[in-house]
Amino acid sequence: MPRPSFTGDVQCLVRHHCSRMRALPASCIDSKTKVMLSLMYRMVVSGRPCARGLCVRQYNWSPQQLSADANFHSARPNECPRILITGGLGQLGLGFANLLRKRFGDNSVILSDIRKPPNHVFHKGPFIYADILDYKNLREIVVNNRITWLIHFGVLLSAVGEKNVPLARSVNITGLHNVLDIAAENGLKLFVPSTIGAFGVDSPRHSTPDLCVQRPRTIYGVSKVHAELMGEYYHHKFGLDFRSLRYPGVITADAHPGGGTTDYAVQIFHDALKTGHFESCLDADTRLPMMYADDCLRATLEFLETPNECLTMRTYNVAAMSFSPAELVEEVRKQVPHLSVEYKLDPLRQAIADTWPTSLNDSRARQDWGWKHDYDLPALVSTMFALLQGLDHRAAKAN
Numbered sequence: 001m002p003r004p005s006f007t008g009d010v011q012c013l014v015r016h017h018c019s020r021m022r023a024l025p026a027s028c029i030d031s032k033t034k035v036m037l038s039l040m041y042r043m044v045v046s047g048r049p050c051a052r053g054l055c056v057r058q059y060n061w062s063p064q065q066l067s068a069d070a071n072f073h074s075a076r077p078n079e080c081p082r083i084l085i086t087g088g089l090g091q092l093g094l095g096f097a098n099l100l101r102k103r104f105g106d107n108s109v110i111l112s113d114i115r116k117p118p119n120h121v122f123h124k125g126p127f128i129y130a131d132i133l134d135y136k137n138l139r140e141i142v143v144n145n146r147i148t149w150l151i152h153f154g155v156l157l158s159a160v161g162e163k164n165v166p167l168a169r170s171v172n173i174t175g176l177h178n179v180l181d182i183a184a185e186n187g188l189k190l191f192v193p194s195t196i197g198a199f200g201v202d203s204p205r206h207s208t209p210d211l212c213v214q215r216p217r218t219i220y221g222v223s224k225v226h227a228e229l230m231g232e233y234y235h236h237k238f239g240l241d242f243r244s245l246r247y248p249g250v251i252t253a254d255a256h257p258g259g260g261t262t263d264y265a266v267q268i269f270h271d272a273l274k275t276g277h278f279e280s281c282l283d284a285d286t287r288l289p290m291m292y293a294d295d296c297l298r299a300t301l302e303f304l305e306t307p308n309e310c311l312t313m314r315t316y317n318v319a320a321m322s323f324s325p326a327e328l329v330e331e332v333r334k335q336v337p338h339l340s341v342e343y344k345l346d347p348l349r350q351a352i353a354d355t356w357p358t359s360l361n362d363s364r365a366r367q368d369w370g371w372k373h374d375y376d377l378p379a380l381v382s383t384m385f386a387l388l389q390g391l392d393h394r395a396a397k398a399n
């Protein structure tokens with residue numbers, strides 16, 4: 001194995017961490033953190049790793065060899081987290097793996113799923129089969145790879161969940177129980193995303209606060225409220241470092257959505273470029289909270305790196321923008337003026353959307369750990385087109 005070096009990547013990591021820490025309220029920076037910060041600064045300035053040892057090791061994970069690697073046995077407590085992502089081949093998993101690998105090194109993150117990974121994913125970094133319903137196998141992966149952070153993305157989303165309630169109940173609730181127990185037993189930091197779908201008709205619909213009545217009417221929403229409460233319970237009962245963010249509908253150019261109610265807001269970009277015709281499954285005026293994937297994943301990483309002392313809750317709302325299909329169409333037509341639109345409502349998705357908030361109040365996230373979004377609707381639309389046109393261009397060149 002090559003000797004670890006203090007690379008530009010690590011300097012970059014340290015700089016980013018320092019600037020994040022400076023952005024936090026002074027009360028959140030304890031004396032240990034101050035010592036770490038000054039050591040980090042010295043490392044950045046001198047370009048040399050310090051004797052106390054920070055995150056400079058490179059682990060030798062490979063997709064083919066994930067267990068019993070001697071390098072893991074000499075790891076020290078202050079080193080980079082070793083991260084497992086469940087359900088990693090969905091809409092968000094690979095994007096988050098990329099972000100975490102940039103931050104902590106390519107081999108610090110194992111992506112897992114029950115599906116076969118495409119070539120480009122398999123060769124990009126460690127991948128392993130993990131069914132969250134198989135408790136023993138999941139525990140073995142966590143133990144053998146000395147996992148310290150568990151990012152739990154394995155799920156059945158709202159629309160697909162309603163079509164197969166027993167499976168959704170099993171994956172979303174039994175799977176969560178497995179993950180909670182393994183995280184608690186092994187002292188992991190556990191992140192389980194929640195959703196706007198955790199609210200319901202009895203919640204305030206506009207500027208929905210973090211704490212209010214939650215009576216969702218989908219198995220997906222019910223399972224997410226369950227996850228929020230169980231995570232909070234495990235935190236108080238067993239000291240589990242459980243964290244959750246209620247994501248809005250997430251929009252990304254990298255992956256196709258996995259059967260959620262807000263999927264239309266991704267589909268429109270593909271249709272606008274491919275056929276110039278878009279069929280909306282939601283009514284023109286159905287406003288929902290939305291977020292560009294880069295904001296969502298950055299929020300997640302920043303939240304995970306926030307010291308525990310700064311957090312006043314275990315589950316926070318995060319928000320960026322809210323729009324309806326009609327408002328999105330208007331913005332998309334600035335780039336594709338000939339786009340034709342038909343509203344062909346899907347009764348299942350429309351019924352779900354009608355019970356969800358139109359906007360979220362995320363002031364606690366902004367106050368406690370400095371959350372701030374970058375993308376509004378115009379920025380989202382121009383970025384999506386730039387990325388998708390770039391991808392088409394590359395595909396055409398490759399053919």
Ligand SMILES: NC(=O)c1ccc[n+]([C@@H]2O[C@H](COP(=O)([O-])OP(=O)(O)OC[C@H]3O[C@@H](n4cnc5c(N)ncnc54)[C@H](O)[C@@H]3O)[C@@H](O)[C@H]2O)c1
Nearest residue numbers: 087089090091092131132153154155193195247249250258
């Ligand atoms: N995408 C969004 O707009 C959005 C919005 C709010 C919250 N979230 C949350 O973010 C997380 C990731 O969402 P996503 O959009 O990537 O979901 P997705 O549906 O695209 O992906 C889920 C993945 O879970 C995997 N999976 C299913 N059963 C499994 C099992 N038994 N064991 C292991 N993996 C299994 C699937 O193969 C799939 O790859 C989820 O917790 C979701 O609730 C997503």
